[in-house]
Amino acid sequence: MTTPGNHAHGRDYSRRSALRLSGLGAAALGLAACGVQGAAPKQQTTSQALSAAQRFWKDQTPTTHVNFANWALYIDPSHQTLKQFTAATGITVTYSEVIQDDPSFFAKVNPILRAGQNSGYDIMVITDGLEFGELVQLGEVTPLDQSKMTNFYKYAGKSYQKRAYDPGNVYSMPWASGSTGIAWNPKYVKTPPTSLADLWNPAYAGHVGMMSDTQEIANFGLLKLGINPETSTETDWKAAAAELLKQKQYVRKYYDQGYIDALSKGDTWISMAWSGDIFQQNLSSGTNLQFIVPKEGGTIWTDNMMIPKNAANPVAAMELLDWFYKPEIATMLTEAIEYISPVPSVQALIKADAAKATKPDDKKTLLEVADSPLVWLSNADYARLKSYVPITAKTSVTFNSIFQPVVAG
Amino acid sequence: MRRLRAAAVPYLLILPGGLWLVIFFVIPAIALISLSTQQGDIVDGFTQTFHFANYATAWDNYHEQFLRSLLYGGIATILCIALAYPMAYWIAFRGGARKSMYLFLILLPFFVSFVLRTVSWQYILGDNGLVLGPLKSAGILPESFRILATAPAVIGGLTYNYLPFMVLPVYVALERVDFRLVEAAQDLYASRAVAFRRVVLPLSLPGLFAGVLLTFVPVAADYVNASLLGGTANTMVGNIIQDEFLTAQDYPTGSALSFMLMAILLIGMFSYARILGTEDVLEVAAR
Numbered sequence: 007m008t009t010p011g012n013h014a015h016g017r018d019y020s021r022r023s024a025l026r027l028s029g030l031g032a033a034a035l036g037l038a039a040c041g042v043q044g045a046a047p048k049q050q051t052t053s054q055a056l057s058a059a060q061r062f063w064k065d066q067t068p069t070t071h072v073n074f075a076n077w078a079l080y081i082d083p084s085h086q087t088l089k090q091f092t093a094a095t096g097i098t099v100t101y102s103e104v105i106q107d108d109p110s111f112f113a114k115v116n117p118i119l120r121a122g123q124n125s126g127y128d129i130m131v132i133t134d135g136l137e138f139g140e141l142v143q144l145g146e147v148t149p150l151d152q153s154k155m156t157n158f159y160k161y162a163g164k165s166y167q168k169r170a171y172d173p174g175n176v177y178s179m180p181w182a183s184g185s186t187g188i189a190w191n192p193k194y195v196k197t198p199p200t201s202l203a204d205l206w207n208p209a210y211a212g213h214v215g216m217m218s219d220t221q222e223i224a225n226f227g228l229l230k231l232g233i234n235p236e237t238s239t240e241t242d243w244k245a246a247a248a249e250l251l252k253q254k255q256y257v258r259k260y261y262d263q264g265y266i267d268a269l270s271k272g273d274t275w276i277s278m279a280w281s282g283d284i285f286q287q288n289l290s291s292g293t294n295l296q297f298i299v300p301k302e303g304g305t306i307w308t309d310n311m312m313i314p315k316n317a318a319n320p321v322a323a324m325e326l327l328d329w330f331y332k333p334e335i336a337t338m339l340t341e342a343i344e345y346i347s348p349v350p351s352v353q354a355l356i357k358a359d360a361a362k363a364t365k366p367d368d369k370k371t372l373l374e375v376a377d378s379p380l381v382w383l384s385n386a387d388y389a390r391l392k393s394y395v396p397i398t399a400k401t402s403v404t405f406n407s408i409f410q411p412v413v414a415g
Numbered sequence: 416m417r418r419l420r421a422a423a424v425p426y427l428l429i430l431p432g433g434l435w436l437v438i439f440f441v442i443p444a445i446a447l448i449s450l451s452t453q454q455g456d457i458v459d460g461f462t463q464t465f466h467f468a469n470y471a472t473a474w475d476n477y478h479e480q481f482l483r484s485l486l487y488g489g490i491a492t493i494l495c496i497a498l499a500y501p502m503a504y505w506i507a508f509r510g511g512a513r514k515s516m517y518l519f520l521i522l523l524p525f526f527v528s529f530v531l532r533t534v535s536w537q538y539i540l541g542d543n544g545l546v547l548g549p550l551k552s553a554g555i556l557p558e559s560f561r562i563l564a565t566a567p568a569v570i571g572g573l574t575y576n577y578l579p580f581m582v583l584p585v586y587v588a589l590e591r592v593d594f595r596l597v598e599a600a601q602d603l604y605a606s607r608a609v610a611f612r613r614v615v616l617p618l619s620l621p622g623l624f625a626g627v628l629l630t631f632v633p634v635a636a637d638y639v640n641a642s643l644l645g646g647t648a649n650t651m652v653g654n655i656i657q658d659e660f661l662t663a664q665d666y667p668t669g670s671a672l673s674f675m676l677m678a679i680l681l682i683g684m685f686s687y688a689r690i691l692g693t694e695d696v697l698e699v700a701a702r
Contacts, residue, residue: 107662109661109662109663109664110661110662112664113660113661113662113664114661116457140457140458143458144457144458194558211559212559212561212564212646213542213559213561218662219662220662220663254647254648255648257646257647258564258646258647259564259645259646259647260647271541271542271543271544272541272542272543273541273542273543273561273563273564398458399456399457399458399459400456400458400459402456402664403456403665406663406664406665407472407476407663407665407668410476410658410659410662410663410665411476411477413658414476414477414480414650414654414655414658
């Protein structure tokens with residue numbers, strides 16, 4: 007499908023592809039000799055990136071379409087937030103739920119972006135883990151147009167405007183935060199779990215779900231041993247992997263986003279889970295799943311919208327990015343997904359919506375969201391929630407060689 | 416001039432396929448071997464250091480999955496033979512006028528995507544699915560009983576998915592057997608069992624051999640069945656290779672594993688051909 011945006015780049019395609027073709031033979035030989043080339047332009051400082059961004063954005067022409075890549079169960083099911091955007095701006099949106107987890111999505115787009123091609127997406131949602139840093143280091147994302155972020159700077163919370171992993175909001179805008187904890191199906195698990203040890207309980211053998219993402223699972227292994235992931239060392243990682251291997255005999259499978267299906271179908275009874283998924287699954291499928299942050303602690307993460315390099319519609323993408331910070335849009339989103347919103351005024355607006363709601367069911371659901379301890383975390387919760395182990399591309403080789411064999415089975 | 420042209424014809428005929436293989440097999444295979452001894456990471460790139468320890472590390476970490484793949488491949492292949500041989504025999508000798516219809520029925524599952532068919536097994540065999548759900552609520556099976564995420568589920572899926580690749584070559588071999596030879600054997604006082612063992616079976620061996628090649632090799636490298644039907648103790652080497660490339664971004668380890676798998680399968684196949692004493696492997700495979 008050609009979108010209008012593709013034409014803007016059409017002119018230099020033919021020359022570039024002719025050059026590429028002639029270089030094919032040489033490239034093939036080069037590949038054989040040295041495999042994967044080293045990436046990257048030296049990482050830029052924040053101010054360098056910002057001035058490069060200014061030059062980039064001056065040359066861009068607006069288009070009327072956006073391709074949005076996101077995770078499953080991560081937007082209002084009827085897409086009203088997007089429909090209103092189209093009505094307000096005339097920009098149409100293709101929304102695809104193509105991200106199953108960060109590593110596999112990164113593996114899919116990285117070779118395309120590295121080759122200087124268009125990934126087919128104008129917006130992608132990436133967690134603040136290893137892949138976020140890699141995309142930035144590899145120069146595979148477009149620095150944002152700071153002049154088009156008015157709603158963001160006006161309405162987003164202070165902590166969301168000052169994120170340690172993206173100083174100056176150069177490359178990303180937060181979509182939502184959430185926590186990784188334990189979910190269970192009360193039909194099979196009679197005593198509500200409170201601790202990570204419940205995931206190690208032999209009574210649930212063959213029905214324990216864990217995640218296949220090494221960054222997620224590492225945190226649970228570390229927290230079980232009482233180690234803070236944010237300051238953990240290689241020795242800690244090995245101990246955590248050993249602890250996770252003890253659990254393996256009870257684990258049914260190491261899942262990607264598919265964990266939620268397995269839990270709903272009853273294949274797993276107790277599972278590692280992302281907070282908001284449980285709420286949305288209960289809402290959309292009528293299941294009665296429960297969720298807690300275990301007493302040893304859980305993981306807190308933030309998913310961020312980024313514009314991949316060579317996107318066809320960057321200007322329209324910027325408009326959509328900023329759109330989600332309009333308080334009424336952010337409210338619609340939070341009511342549907344029950345993840346932590348970067349816009350703090352949302353809580354009051356949800357309460358107002360609840361007061362207006364006519365159907366008792368709607369009112370109950372809205373009040374649940376407005377008071378949910380998973381969306382409005384207390385200080386005690388924040389103290390128990392830890393970020394991922396801070397790893398870079400270099401340390402990830404060691405990190406993955408320790409944790410990959412755990413999830414490999 | 417004409418003779419020259421005539422001499423060039425075979426080369427011209429082989430050119431498209433040959434080029435195809437060079438570009439899409441030879442070059443990637445060389446790149447793979449080269450990559451398997453490199454070191455580095457995804458941001459700084461991988462550089463050639465002839466680090467053969469990659470193979471040792473890969474084997475240390477994943478030999479279990481490696482051996483499991485060969486084991487599952489072996490069991491699934493034997494099951495395929497057990498199911499396919501009688502099927503092919505019956506179609507070849509008793510199929511009559513409907514032979515082509517029976518063959519079509521065997522091929523029918525191919526009209527639905529491989530992945531889709533395997534996913535539907537998840538629903539049929541799920542812990543509360545079509546089969547187990549009613550049995551559990553009737554109290555015949557305990558609540559924690561499961562079929563999915565076990566070795567039988569994976570081997571069952573592999574056998575199911577690759578069965579036609581065994582049926583077809585065996586059928587082709589049996590179809591060529593002249594039934595009068597069996598009658599002649601019986602005229603010479605061979606019992607039906609002896610006639611089968613001394614006449615039909617040896618004549619069908621080339622087909623069986625081709626069937627084993629066509630099933631064992633892809634089954635041992637399969638990753639779909641283990642990832643959809645398996646659990647934590649059923650991972651096969653195909654899954655590991657996929658994870659090393661697509662999630663851990665550890666290209667050298669993935670390449671080392673791929674190359675080891677390729678080498679083991681090739682060596683296995685050639686020694687199998689030797690032991691079985693059939694003619695040249697490639698000749699048989701080409702039938």
